Amino acid sequence: MIGGLLIEGGLRLLGVEARLLTPLVPLQVSDPELHTPVDDAERLYGLRPGQTLRLPRPDGGPERVVTTDSLGLRGADRVVDESALRVLCLGGSTTFGATVSDDETWPAQLEAQLSARGQRAQVFNAGVNGYMTRQKVAWAEALIPRLRPDVVIVEVYNEGRRFLQLDDDPLERLRQSPDLWPEWIWGAPEAQSWWSPIWRSWAGLRVGVIGVNRLLAGRGAWDPAGPLITRASSRDEAAALSLLRQAGGAQVWGLIPPAGGPELPWPVIDLHSLYGEAGEPFGSAGREVHPAPEVYGWYAQEIAKTLIGDTAGLAPP
Numbered sequence: 417m418i419g420g421l422l423i424e425g426g427l428r429l430l431g432v433e434a435r436l437l438t439p440l441v442p443l444q445v446s447d448p449e450l451h452t453p454v455d456d457a458e459r460l461y462g463l464r465p466g467q468t469l470r471l472p473r474p475d476g477g478p479e480r481v482v483t484t485d486s487l488g489l490r491g492a493d494r495v496v497d498e499s500a501l502r503v504l505c506l507g508g509s510t511t512f513g514a515t516v517s518d519d520e521t522w523p524a525q526l527e528a529q530l531s532a533r534g535q536r537a538q539v540f541n542a543g544v545n546g547y548m549t550r551q552k553v554a555w556a557e558a559l560i561p562r563l564r565p566d567v568v569i570v571e572v573y574n575e576g577r578r579f580l581q582l583d584d585d586p587l588e589r590l591r592q593s594p595d596l597w598p599e600w601i602w603g604a605p606e607a608q609s610w611w612s613p614i615w616r617s618w619a620g621l622r623v624g625v626i627g628v629n630r631l632l633a634g635r636g637a638w639d640p641a642g643p644l645i646t647r648a649s650s651r652d653e654a655a656a657l658s659l660l661r662q663a664g665g666a667q668v669w670g671l672i673p674p675a676g677g678p679e680l681p682w683p684v685i686d687l688h689s690l691y692g693e694a695g696e697p698f699g700s701a702g703r704e705v706h707p708a709p710e711v712y713g714w715y716a717q718e719i720a721k722t723l724i725g726d727t728a729g730l731a732p733p
Contacts, residue, residue, distance in 0.1 A: 433619055434587055436626045440633065441586045441600055444546035444579035446514055447471060450482060451545070453584040457593040458554035461581045462544055463488040463512075473515055474706075480517040487562070490541035491518055496563055501530065501537040503723070504563055504666075506552040507571025510673050510705055511543025513712065520709035525716035535724055543571070546579045549652035549680070553659045560662060567723060569669045569685070570659070573677040573705070575652040576645040591616075599648050602629055602640035649678075656680045671719070674703045674711075685722050687715060 444451065444461065450471075452464040465488045470479040485493040490512055496502065505511055505523040513521030527539035540563055542555055552570055560568070577599050580586060590596050594612065597604035603625045605612045615621060632640050660668060660682070670684040674691040691702055691714075702711050 433623050433626065436623060436630055437586055437601075440626065440629055442577050442579045443582055445582060446509065446545045447482075448582055450484070451581055453581050456554060456558075457595075459547075459551045460578055460589065460593070461584065462555070463490065475515075480515065480520075483518050487559070489559075490521065490543060491524065494538070497536075497538050498564075499536065501535055501567070501723075502563060502565045503527075503530075503537060503539045503567045503569060504556065504559060504565035505539060505541050505543060505569045505571070506547075506556055507543040507671070508547045508552075508574040509543070509545040510573055510675075511541065511571045511671075512545055513541070513543070514545055515706045516709050516712065520712060522712040522715040522719070525709075525713050526719050529716045529720035530724065533720060533724060540565070546574070548574050548576060548578050548648070550655040551578060553655040553662070556659055557662050560664065560666065565666050567667045567669065568659070568663055569671050569719065570656075570680070570682070571671045571673060571677075572656075572680050573673055573675065575649040575678055577641075577648045599644060601626060602632070602644055653678075653680070656682070669722075673705075673715070674707075675705045676703075685719055687718060690718055 449469065450463055450467065451461050453460065454462045456462075463484045465484055465486050467482070467484045469482045471482055473480050483490070483492050485491060503523075503526065505526070511521070511523065513524075518524060521541055521543075523539045523541035523543070527537050530537040530539070540559075542559055544551070544555070547555070549570075549572065556568060556570075578596070580589060590600075594607035594616065597615070598606050604622075605615050609615075629640050632638050668682045670680045670682040672679070672684055672686045672688045674687050676688050691697075694714075696702055697714065698707070698711050701707060702714070704711075
């Protein structure tokens with residue numbers, strides 16, 4: 417017993433668990449200056465509020481302008497207009513617009529498209545790089561009472577293990593969100609499991625299982641990340657159903673980008689299929705996860721046509 421206590425105390429004192437765990441934690445590394453950890457057991461991180469930054473573009477073009485409002489949405493602060501059609505757009509980097517300026521994202525261009533068709537509208541961009549469906553749903557739950565949207569559009573490209581920010585503490589996050597253990601570590605118990613309290617109190621057990629994960633991943637014979645992603649994706653599907661209960665009177669649409677994505681239990685705007693039917697006007701560039709501004713313009717055109725029932729169509733920008 418004394419030997420076991422000494423080993424347990426040594427593991428904790430030397431920080432062995434943290435050193436073994438860190439390489440196994442999936443990280444969101446895009447534009448770290450834009451993101452910050454948040455005190456939310458589901459979301460984990462979000463956009464840093466109240467910023468205006470000029471950031472380089474991956475293709476070396478002119479700098480992109482990225483603005484965030486006081487809520488942590490992409491774009492400048494504005495008052496909710498009760499007389500306008502209010503559209504809340506949730507998603508990952510494709511919705512956020514990871515490589516483009518504020519006015520080039522598809523939510524920004526959707527607002528312009530709706531206005532051009534005579535529909536007064538406010539479109540709110542709640543996209544965050546790397547968000548999985550559970551994070552999008554948790555973000556929707558926080559925003560819907562504030563913005564009171566008429567329509568909620570959820571880009572459904574990402575499903576799987578939730579990421580962490582580079583400057584966040586993995587062990588502190590796991591204490592706050594025990595559900596992350598079976599998401600990141602193969603062999604860890606679900607938070608509701610009978611032996612989850614034993615797992616949380618015994619560092620030696622955790623170090624042993626984490627070490628096995630490191631060996632499996634390092635040898636390449638079997639990657640534990642595969643079944644972990646599958647397990648996490650099933651929880652994303654369950655979260656998707658809960659959004660229908662949270663949305664109140666708002667219409668909920670799933671948005672499948674041209675790059676593809678999973679189907680979810682909402683009406684779907686399937687840009688993946690529509691792009692092929694349109695003859696792929698931008699070629700293979702139109703199916704990139706982070707396309708050019710003119711491709712986002714095509715997204716906006718097709719979404720606007722769906723929302724207001726206009727089938728006349730517009731030429732791509």
